Amino acid sequence: MTRFTVNDRPVQFEMDPRTPLLWALRDAANLTGTKYGCGVGDCHACTVMVDGAALRSCLITLAECEGRFVVTVEGLSRDRSHPVQQAMVAEQAVQCGFCTPGIVMSAAALLARNANPSEAEVKAAIPNLCRCGVQPRLVRAIQRAAAVARREEKIDAAPVPGGSGRIPAMVPDTKGQTP
Template sequence: MNFTLNQKPVALDAPPEKPLLWALREDAALTGTKFGCGIAACGACTVMVDGQAVRSCVTPVSAVAGKAVTTIEGVGDKAPSPVQRAWIEQQVPQCGYCQPGFIMATTALLAKTPNPTDADIDAAITNLCRCGTYPAMRAAIKRAAELTKAGA
């Protein structure tokens, strides 16, 4: 399977029906994308495919052939991204397990909607957090929008 992974061309030897999540973790050795539920309900496995947030646990690797996939390892690989910086400033994580998926979904949201309203956030960020850090995440999303606009 040939596609772009974190801005680099890759060729993975994986069965076409293999979930992208497992191709990333097992074949590409990128373990930042997490397995949560396996049915696209929780969002722990969220990655971006051509800039869109996608639940990788139900996306066959064949669906990304020729496309650009970005994982948490590809966000802020040289320095923390505005979203990652906002997450740190707002002290969002508790256990942290779901955070890569939330960061990926937020990155995709801000690329499309640079100044999201609460309704935009509710519509786009459907991931689940067992620790319940939703108020801190909403504040971090708004702070990330500010940082992004400021070019920080």
């Protein structure tokens, strides 16, 4: 039984240790943000961070994860506040959203090691396939995320999950208004 850390929590999976991480995350841990697109490393939709590096979770087995730190898209931030998440929403570099978690993780891993990536560096770091065609927006979105991470810019594009308090001006307050 392999033990490692997923999104800051210690976990152990009662599964065949040859099981690729992707299926352990999705089917056992119910972390379904990591997507299955091909299972053989072509599409990068299943990209997660393992010890800070962007890896395709379909290509790494549970046994190989022993003792390592895995971060999935669910663990990137508690409230969509990671600069890549905010910039992807602000630039609308998302359509159907199926490849998005993988792109977000590839980009987050890039920014973690390179605070100011050039266009060529962004292109080299995002091998993810996207069929809806968000490619024309990705370089700008990821460079904008880098600027936010360097605190040169602020974005507030993606509201926090859950509706409560997201529209303060709309909170019912009829005192003094009713005749």
